[in-house]
Amino acid sequence: MGTDNVRIDDLSNLSAGVAPALAEGLWTSFWAGDRRACARLISKVENEPNAIPAIREHLAGKLGHAIRIGVTGPPGVGTSTLCSAIALGLADRQHRVGVIAVDPSSPFTGGAFMGDRVRMDKFVGDDRIFMRSLASREGRGGLSPSTPSVADVIEAFGMDRILIETVGVGQAELDVMNTADLVVLVLQPITGDAIQSMKAGIIEAADLIVVNKSDLPGADTVLQSLRFVYSLGSAKSGKAPPLLAVSAQQTEGIEELVDTIEQLSTSIVQSGRHQELRQMRLVEEIKSGIVDELWQRYLRQSDAERVIEEAAKQLVASGGSAYKFVREMCSKIQLTVDPKANA
Amino acid sequence: MSGSPIKVVVGKPGLDGHDRGAKVVARTLVEAGMEVVYLGLRQTPESIVAAALEEDADVIGLSVLSGAHMTHFKRVRALMEEKGLGDRLLTGGGIIPTKDQETLAALGVGRLFGPGDDPDAIVDYIRDWVREHPREDAV
Numbered sequence: 001m002g003t004d005n006v007r008i009d010d011l012s013n014l015s016a017g018v019a020p021a022l023a024e025g026l027w028t029s030f031w032a033g034d035r036r037a038c039a040r041l042i043s044k045v046e047n048e049p050n051a052i053p054a055i056r057e058h059l060a061g062k063l064g065h066a067i068r069i070g071v072t073g074p075p076g077v078g079t080s081t082l083c084s085a086i087a088l089g090l091a092d093r094q095h096r097v098g099v100i101a102v103d104p105s106s107p108f109t110g111g112a113f114m115g116d117r118v119r120m121d122k123f124v125g126d127d128r129i130f131m132r133s134l135a136s137r138e139g140r141g142g143l144s145p146s147t148p149s150v151a152d153v154i155e156a157f158g159m160d161r162i163l164i165e166t167v168g169v170g171q172a173e174l175d176v177m178n179t180a181d182l183v184v185l186v187l188q189p190i191t192g193d194a195i196q197s198m199k200a201g202i203i204e205a206a207d208l209i210v211v212n213k214s215d216l217p218g219a220d221t222v223l224q225s226l227r228f229v230y231s232l233g234s235a236k237s238g239k240a241p242p243l244l245a246v247s248a249q250q251t252e253g254i255e256e257l258v259d260t261i262e263q264l265s266t267s268i269v270q271s272g273r274h275q276e277l278r279q280m281r282l283v284e285e286i287k288s289g290i291v292d293e294l295w296q297r298y299l300r301q302s303d304a305e306r307v308i309e310e311a312a313k314q315l316v317a318s319g320g321s322a323y324k325f326v327r328e329m330c331s332k333i334q335l336t337v338d339p340k341a342n343a
Numbered sequence: 344m345s346g347s348p349i350k351v352v353v354g355k356p357g358l359d360g361h362d363r364g365a366k367v368v369a370r371t372l373v374e375a376g377m378e379v380v381y382l383g384l385r386q387t388p389e390s391i392v393a394a395a396l397e398e399d400a401d402v403i404g405l406s407v408l409s410g411a412h413m414t415h416f417k418r419v420r421a422l423m424e425e426k427g428l429g430d431r432l433l434t435g436g437g438i439i440p441t442k443d444q445e446t447l448a449a450l451g452v453g454r455l456f457g458p459g460d461d462p463d464a465i466v467d468y469i470r471d472w473v474r475e476h477p478r479e480d481a482v
């Protein structure tokens with residue numbers, strides 16, 4: 001298995017510039033506030049991952065102020081109905097609101113049924129709100145990998161509050177915690193005992209818990225069990241998040257809910273938490289960007305793909321360790337860092 | 344199939360009451376690998392076109408059983424032109440006489456399907472149409 005030594009510090013073929021150029025007209029329309037251009041740009045981000053770096057370069061400078069609010073909960077609790085009400089409430093408080101509703105793609109066909117607009121038809125044609133449905137695609141039941149970039153596009157378009165709605169207890173909830181500045185967990189009366197079985201992490205990560213459908217009996221029981229769970233000390237900050245009972249359908253408690261979201265938004269900005277979260281996400285983005293870039297350069301200078309394939313085949317047969325092979329491969333790569341770059 | 348999934352907005356304009364047909368079609372398209380934004384009942388031509396615009400849909404599919412197909416298809420098609428979505432496909436289903444279909448086709452409406460048609464025929468039609476009408480980058 002001989003790959004010749006490769007140097008990935010070779011700057012002769014950086015990936016930048018490989019990305020397909022976007023029509024200038026698209027940007028002109030986008031900055032002029034053309035919703036069609038915004039929609040088109042989101043599709044670019046969804047469909048052409050290698051166009052994302054160039055697109056984000058264009059957006060830089062316009063980002064950093066919007067609050068991204070993840071709204072998540074088990075299926076059927078009414079997240080769509082609730083997001084619709086929250087979006088309108090925020091718009092009435094002079095915000096421009098983006099709504100991203102993520103639905104699972106079928107792992108078998110790649111298709112997706114996205115029904116969120118059925119409950120979000122109160123603001124079609126409302127200029128204060130931009131709504132987009134996203135299929136989770138290779139995000140396999142979690143968020144679509146393009147979700148953060150889609151949120152960037154919507155923010156740069158001028159939206160300062162962005163709701164990211166996901167349904168399902170599981171990966172989507174965990175993904176949303178890494179994408180959103182605030183996490184709103186939605187529950188309903190009859191999922192009372194579901195609290196025990198919820199993915200570890202989400203209860204702790206929620207900044208706000210909403211018990212929807214409080215017009216149905218049982219909301220109090222859910223509130224009580226939540227208070228009990230938090231009294232055991234399972235909150236992120238050690239402090240229980242606000243718990244609110246609402247009815248999205250009868251628009252009860254919605255004003256208070258939107259006010260609470262506003263207060264939380266203000267407080268994460270004032271405390272510096274918002275910047276901190278942004279910074280944490282940027283660190284991750286930069287790290288994975290470097291990994292991607294180096295990997296691409298490596299591939300361009302070696303037939304690593306084939307060598308790895310070959311090695312895996314042998315490892316299966318021999319029962320050998322993958323890590324030994326990794327060390328061997330890496331020992332053939334010369335990675336030099338300009339000492340001045342670390343100053 | 345190569346490339347990104349085809350995106351279809353499916354809606355039911357008008358006030359008539361059930362959406363079984365539209366849902367069946369939506370499911371068929373999903374099973375064929377398409378991403379379907381389902382709008383549900385009682386849509387207006389305006390709300391359907393506004394949704395298609397934000398979703399950047401390749402295709403709008405209408406289900407019209409009320410007999411008001413001429414009005415709805417004409418209006419949606421006109422709005423599509425007005426909002427800059429003239430390069431997208433408008434198709435759909437209902438009980439639509441051949442002569443009406445011809446009139447609508449002359450206005451830029453695509454093929455329309457009836458209750459007797461094989462749902463897979465819709466899938467094939469949409470796939471072929473999208474393949475033959477690649478979208479431009481420029482808005």
Ligand SMILES: Nc1nc2c(ncn2[C@@H]2O[C@H](COP(=O)(O)OP(=O)(O)OP(=O)(O)O)[C@@H](O)[C@H]2O)c(=O)[nH]1
Pocket residue numbers: 074075076077078079080081082119167212213214215216246247248249250
């Ligand atoms: N009684 C009652 N029903 C509600 C309320 N909010 C939503 N619903 C109903 O709950 C059902 C689910 O609502 P959606 O908003 O579609 O919920 P979702 O969680 O997005 O659901 P899926 O996307 O279908 O998993 C619908 O039938 C709603 O009408 C509420 O406050 N009270």
